[in-house]
Amino acid sequence: MRLVTWTGHGRPEAAILHGSDRHVRIRRLNALLGSRWPTSVATLVHAGLVEGLRAEWQASAGRADALAEPTDPALWGPLFAPRGKLWGIGLNYAAHAEDLGAGRPDEPASFLKPVDACVDPGQGIVLPAASQRVTAEAELGLVMGRVMRDVTPDEALAGVAGAVAVLDQTAEDILQKNPRFLTRAKSFDTFFSFGPVLATLDELGDLDRVRVATVRNGEVVRENTVDHMLFAPADLVAFHSRVFSWRPGDILYTGTPGAAALSAGDVVEAHVADLPPLRQPVRSA
Numbered sequence: 001m002r003l004v005t006w007t008g009h010g011r012p013e014a015a016i017l018h019g020s021d022r023h024v025r026i027r028r029l030n031a032l033l034g035s036r037w038p039t040s041v042a043t044l045v046h047a048g049l050v051e052g053l054r055a056e057w058q059a060s061a062g063r064a065d066a067l068a069e070p071t072d073p074a075l076w077g078p079l080f081a082p083r084g085k086l087w088g089i090g091l092n093y094a095a096h097a098e099d100l101g102a103g104r105p106d107e108p109a110s111f112l113k114p115v116d117a118c119v120d121p122g123q124g125i126v127l128p129a130a131s132q133r134v135t136a137e138a139e140l141g142l143v144m145g146r147v148m149r150d151v152t153p154d155e156a157l158a159g160v161a162g163a164v165a166v167l168d169q170t171a172e173d174i175l176q177k178n179p180r181f182l183t184r185a186k187s188f189d190t191f192f193s194f195g196p197v198l199a200t201l202d203e204l205g206d207l208d209r210v211r212v213a214t215v216r217n218g219e220v221v222r223e224n225t226v227d228h229m230l231f232a233p234a235d236l237v238a239f240h241s242r243v244f245s246w247r248p249g250d251i252l253y254t255g256t257p258g259a260a261a262l263s264a265g266d267v268v269e270a271h272v273a274d275l276p277p278l279r280q281p282v283r284s285a
Contacts, residue, residue: 002275003017025069079194088111090109113186128285130171139256141163143160145159150241214259
């Protein structure tokens with residue numbers, strides 16, 4: 001199941017993509033099935049209802065075909081406003097760690113980014129005057145679907161609502177002054193975005209084979225597959241569940257295959273599997 005926020009009828013509402021060019025609005029699905037699913041992606045995610053909706057959607061296969069309407073990515077709005085943790089992982093692809101001259105960490109290298117850094121898809125990245133070198137990193141993001149504490153790797157992915165494409169920005173010249181400046185270097189406004197589609201993990205097939213690519217101005221800067229991560233997604237979820245409780249709507253972004261240096265006028269994209277790309281234009285402050 002692939003969720004989007006549809007804005008084509010005057011107000012945002014949740015819809016399920018149906019094939020490559022159509023969608024079914026949750027409002028219409030409720031009328032067909034006599035169900036009462038929330039009609040916003042935000043409520044579905046934060047209430048931990050995505051998995052239940054997925055199960056009902058699969059069970060209604062065929063019945064909802066007549067409800068499908070033409071979709072247009074230009075009318076997809078922000079998935080939901082994050083209000084929990086934006087938890088990032090650094091140096092999680094061996095090749096990228098070698099690019100930076102960093103050793104392979106024995107445990108995941110993680111950091112927290114404020115929700116204030118988040119910007120909607122397409123709204124743009126603003127290069128701050130305080131930095132002369134900003135980079136963008138495409139990443140596989142995992143949106144949590146339920147409360148998880150002390151889970152095992154075998155249990156971890158069952159608690160994930162779905163995957164999203166993520167763009168994570170860094171003021172690299174600030175970071176290079178001192179590694180303790182990481183939080184500041186990552187936290188400027190517009191330095192995080194995700195979407196525009198949330199796909200349940202069954203949509204991605206073999207997670208190890210998922211391709212992640214950082215694309216600038218239509219050219220692939222770096223790409224790799226999840227099986228080249230030092231710490232697999234399930235291990236990352238489980239490891240951090242021993243530190244804190246994951247809650248619905250928290251986003252874990254799992255590391256980048258490589259970063260693209262940004263200049264005003266660029267367009268940078270995150271490509272994850274066959275999901276529609278997350279695209280952001282770049283401008284100066």
